[in-house]
Each structure stands twice: as C-alpha cells, then as structure tokens.
Amino acid sequence: MSSSSPLGRSRPQACALVLAVVTAVLLAGCAVSGTPRREAMKDPIRCSASECPELPVFSSKRLAESGVTAANASTTVPAYLTAVLDDLESVWQEWFAELNIENAAAGRVLITPGTSYRSECLKDTELRSGIPSDYPNAFYCLLDSEPDGGGTARKGSVILPVTTFAEMWDGKLMGSSGILLGDFTAATIIAHEYGHNVMYRLLEAYSMDKREGPTGDAPELLADCFAGNWAATVFGRKDLSFKEMAQAAMLIISIGDPAPGQGHGTSLARAKALWKGFSDNLKRQGTPGDCLQAYWPAVLRSA
Numbered sequence: 358m359s360s361s362s363p364l365g366r367s368r369p370q371a372c373a374l375v376l377a378v379v380t381a382v383l384l385a386g387c388a389v390s391g392t393p394r395r396e397a398m399k400d401p402i403r404c405s406a407s408e409c410p411e412l413p414v415f416s417s418k419r420l421a422e423s424g425v426t427a428a429n430a431s432t433t434v435p436a437y438l439t440a441v442l443d444d445l446e447s448v449w450q451e452w453f454a455e456l457n458i459e460n461a462a463a464g465r466v467l468i469t470p471g472t473s474y475r476s477e478c479l480k481d482t483e484l485r486s487g488i489p490s491d492y493p494n495a496f497y498c499l500l501d502s503e504p505d506g507g508g509t510a511r512k513g514s515v516i517l518p519v520t521t522f523a524e525m526w527d528g529k530l531m532g533s534s535g536i537l538l539g540d541f542t543a544a545t546i547i548a549h550e551y552g553h554n555v556m557y558r559l560l561e562a563y564s565m566d567k568r569e570g571p572t573g574d575a576p577e578l579l580a581d582c583f584a585g586n587w588a589a590t591v592f593g594r595k596d597l598s599f600k601e602m603a604q605a606a607m608l609i610i611s612i613g614d615p616a617p618g619q620g621h622g623t624s625l626a627r628a629k630a631l632w633k634g635f636s637d638n639l640k641r642q643g644t645p646g647d648c649l650q651a652y653w654p655a656v657l658r659s660a
C-alpha cells in the first residue's frame with residue numbers, strides 16, 4: 358500500500374520506487390509511557406462501515422483558485438500545492454481525531470525547479486542525483502521523514518515535483534497532453550497521495566502488519582476513493598464545481614492501467630472508486646467508511 362504514484366502506466370523508475378517501498382518494514386507503534394499527571398492516551402477506535410465518521414465540511418474554509426499563469430507559475434504553483442496539502446491535512450486530521458488517532462499528518466516535500474530530492478524510497482542505483490522537479494510522478498514514501506504543515510517531522514511523506522505540476526496548467530499531464538486540466542487535476546493527484554498516508558496511519562494506529570493492508574489494486578483504488586471523500590468536502594462548501602469534478606474524472610480516466618492487477622486498477626475501476634468516495638449515488642456524501650468497506654474491509658470493526 359505504501360508507494361503511490363497516481364500514474365498507471367508502468368515506468369521502470371516508478372516501479373522501482375514501488376518495490377522499494379513495498380519492501381520497507383513498518384515501524385511498530387510507539388509505546389506510551391504515561392505519567393500519573395497526564396491523561397492517558399485513549400485507544401484508537403476502529404469503526405464499522407456505518408459508524409465511521411464523515412469527513413468534516415468546513416464552512417469557513419475556502420480553497421482559493423490557484424490563479425496560475427505561465428508568467429507567475431514559479432510562485433503560484435508551490436503556493437497552490439501547499440494550500441491543497443493544508444486543506445487535506447485539516448480535513449483528515451479532524452477525522453483521525455474522532456478515531457483517537459494522533460500524529461497522523463503527512464510529511465511533505467515540494468521539489469522546486471532547480472532542486473532535487475533524495476528519497477529513501479529510491480534504490481541506491483537509481484536517480485543518483487535525486488528526484489528532479491520534472492520527475493513524471495508524484496508519490497508517497499513511508500520512509501521519508503519530512504515536516505508536516507506545522508513543521509513537525511513525520512515519517513511518511515508526500516513528494517510533489519513542482520515542474521511536473523506546473524505543466525498541468527499548460528495542458529500537459531505527466532508527459533502526455535490532456536484535456537480539462539487545471540486546479541483540480543493537481544488537487545486530485547495530491548489527494549490521492551494523501552490517501553496513501555491515511556492508509557498508512559491506520560495501519561500504524563491499529564498496530565497492523567503491512568500484510569494486513571489492502572492488496573492488489575485495492576491500495577490505489579482506496580487512495581482514489583479517499584480523494585473522492587475529500588473532493589466531496591470541497592464540493593460541500595461550494596468551492597468545487599462540476600467542471601472541476603470533470604477535471605478529476607478525466608484525470609482518473611487518463612491514468613488508469615489497461616488491465617486489472619497492474620497496480621492501479623483500470624480506468625473504469627478508478628473512476629468508480631473516485632465516484633464512490635465522492636457520493637453514494639448522489640444520495641449523500643461519500644464517506645471513508647464506504648471506501649474502507651469496498652477496498653479494505655479488514656480494517657473495519659465488524660458491526
């Protein structure tokens with residue numbers, strides 16, 4: 358479940374990253390040595406599908422339009438990526454708090470133009486000078502300890518190559534031309550990567566072995582579904598239009614794998630996962646419980 362490019366097409370480097378992460382060993386949960394004065398840490402709650410909290414819709418929070426143009430991309434793109442990460446973090450941390458799960462934020466790395474990042478998920482032999490800012494993949498690496506939005510180092514980080522993201526506003530999606538690209542294309546990719554963080558923090562909180570995590574295509578579909586959960590909260594506060602949801606759907610369709618079992622799910626399966634996270638057939642907002650029930654039922658408490 359750990360690594361996490363949103364891209365379906367196989368690329369040797371991306372595959373190597375996946376392998377490097379998959380072989381990583383999860384840290385055991387930290388022991389808590391309570392002092393008499395301190396309130397004992399409550400045990401993490403495992404919810405059943407129907408009782409899992411919804412993601413909160415913050416009425417006051419607004420994800421402003423990025424305003425990215427060719428002339429200002431060097432400042433507006435990093436600012437927008439950060440704004441999306443901040444938004445994801447506040448929404449998901451509220452959800453984790455309801456489950457008594459602490460320290461669940463993601464570390465974050467923005468690889469800005471002219472810089473590179475040496476991820477622990479790289480094998481020694483690949484990308485010796487690190488991941489460049491135009492690397493054609495975003496991903497989540499659970500070995501990298503980087504600061505979260507509040508500056509606290511977190512083992513498990515979202516890695517975003519800024520130049521690759523900036524090209525999306527030029528209509529280029531990681532090397533190929535797409536249509537309907539824009540703010541929400543970028544946001545959906547980041548939300549997908551953050552979805553891997555959500556899975557990992559649940560494994561960690563419940564002291565589960567990584568072999569108990571979702572398997573096959575399920576980790577990627579679950580990350581898509583969680584991205585849909587978050588998109589629903591943005592939509593719920595009227596920050597997101599149907600046009601932007603179409604951007605997200607087009608993105609998913611254009612990056613699906615050609616066949617099941619190749620790590621990311623088919624385009625149709627991915628679009629379904631995103632939609633499941635977004636809405637229960639427009640009757641209500643999709644919830645993390647819906648996603649877990651579909652793609653990782655073993656993590657739920659049986660009702």
Ligand SMILES: [Zn+2]
Binds near residue numbers: 362553580
């Ligand atoms: Zn992924």
